[in-house]
Amino acid sequence: MKTALITGITGQDGSYLAELLLSKGYEVHGIIRRASTFNTGRIDHIYTDLHDAETKLFLHYGDLSDSEQINNIMYNLKPDEVYHLGAQSHVRVSFDTPEYTGNVTGLGTARILEAVRRSNNNVRFYQASSSELFGSSAPPQSETTPFQPRSPYACAKLYAYWMTRNYRDGYNIFASNGILFNHESPRRGGTFVTRKITRAIARIRAKKEEFLYLGNLEARRDWGFSPEYVEAMWRILQQDRADDFVMGTGTSYSVQDFLDESFAYAGLKVEEHVKIDPRYFRPTEVESLIADPTKAKKELNWAPKITFTDLVRIMVDADMRAAGLEPIGEGDAILAEKFPNRWWRGD
Ligand code: NDP
Numbered sequence: 223m224k225t226a227l228i229t230g231i232t233g234q235d236g237s238y239l240a241e242l243l244l245s246k247g248y249e250v251h252g253i254i255r256r257a258s259t260f261n262t263g264r265i266d267h268i269y270t271d272l273h274d275a276e277t278k279l280f281l282h283y284g285d286l287s288d289s290e291q292i293n294n295i296m297y298n299l300k301p302d303e304v305y306h307l308g309a310q311s312h313v314r315v316s317f318d319t320p321e322y323t324g325n326v327t328g329l330g331t332a333r334i335l336e337a338v339r340r341s342n343n344n345v346r347f348y349q350a351s352s353s354e355l356f357g358s359s360a361p362p363q364s365e366t367t368p369f370q371p372r373s374p375y376a377c378a379k380l381y382a383y384w385m386t387r388n389y390r391d392g393y394n395i396f397a398s399n400g401i402l403f404n405h406e407s408p409r410r411g412g413t414f415v416t417r418k419i420t421r422a423i424a425r426i427r428a429k430k431e432e433f434l435y436l437g438n439l440e441a442r443r444d445w446g447f448s449p450e451y452v453e454a455m456w457r458i459l460q461q462d463r464a465d466d467f468v469m470g471t472g473t474s475y476s477v478q479d480f481l482d483e484s485f486a487y488a489g490l491k492v493e494e495h496v497k498i499d500p501r502y503f504r505p506t507e508v509e510s511l512i513a514d515p516t517k518a519k520k521e522l523n524w525a526p527k528i529t530f531t532d533l534v535r536i537m538v539d540a541d542m543r544a545a546g547l548e549p550i551g552e553g554d555a556i557l558a559e560k561f562p563n564r565w566w567r568g569d
Pocket residue numbers: 229230231232233234235236253254255261284285286287306307308309310311312326350351352353401402403404405406411
């Protein structure tokens with residue numbers, strides 16, 4: 223049985239990845255932060271009591287700013303695979319907290335890599351790199367496109383990307399970067415734009431709110447579906463050698479497109495409910511991201527099935543259900559058709 227350690231297990235991707243690895247028979251360990259409120263909502267449905275002999279999911283308190291505990295966990299566990307997903311992951315928030323973001327998202331990766339190096343050279347390490355690295359580089363973006371980061375978050379991820387390559391080259395550690403374009407789901411954090419929109423739609427339909435306030439509607443993103451991207455992470459660590467891969471759909475839509483598609487699906491009018499609030503604009507914006515995932519298709523045999531319109535339907539339906547409303551229904555049909563044997567539940 224393989225053992226995996228996931229940082230960021232309580233986040234969108236970490237929760238799906240934990241579920242995927244458990245379905246493959248892994249023993250899964252995750253690092254969680256101590257908080258005064260429960261922060262395990264995305265993994266509660268897979269958690270079994272520690273005293274249950276069958277349990278294969280173990281949680282450890284720790285923080286990416288604290289190397290001592292990271293070292294402890296790494297030395298004691300000696301995992302076969304480390305998926306480093308933990309980060310201050312919000313681009314807009316990184317402009318308010320540049321130092322903290324550098325510490326957790328950038329230096330946090332150095333702490334994990336150093337613990338890997340000191341504890342066991344046979345660990346396979348995955349770094350959650352981001353299309354934000356490309357910043358103002360013109361689309362489509364591939365593994366050879368120059369990085370031109372446009373936020374403190376992207377600058378911290380750039381450091382982490384290069385540290386990963388440096389530990390691969392310098393210490394012969396199996397360390398790979400997945401350069402993932404935006405991916406969403408019903409588990410997406412509520413302050414990222416897609417989920418902010420789909421949650422608002424459900425609240426408007428439930429008559430709990432009337433208006434949705436947004437920033438730049440012109441930005442274009444390559445939006446995919448998170449469960450398919452965590453599958454890609456796993457594939458990256460099963461290769462014969464460590465490498466870096468761009469993962470995305472190769473299609474791009476604006477925030478306005480997401481609004482139009484989702485409001486129309488829910489039978490609402492954008493102009494009656496959406497207002498612009500300048501506080502959501504960023505000092506520097508990433509205008510346009512479109513992945514060129516040719517390498518991933520060829521070498522990982524990875525091709526996402528969920529389209530932009532599928533994603534909108536899945537997310538709107540999930541938020542309608544969460545708000546106690548009847549979903550429109552196409553989202554369930556899409557999931558049933560495209561994932562007849564799906565390995566995740568609880569959305
Ligand atoms: P989330 O924001 O949903 O999850 C981030 C995770 O990191 C959470 O588990 C969070 O814990 C944890 N975390 C944050 N700060 C710390 C800290 N100081 N110490 C320990 N853990 C911490 O992100 P996603 O799941 O969406 O993304 C996963 C990773 O992939 C991130 O690194 C992100 O930057 C990157 N990425 C994401 C993309 C996307 O489109 N989703 C695209 C490309 C890269 P808590 O729950 O307690 O807050």
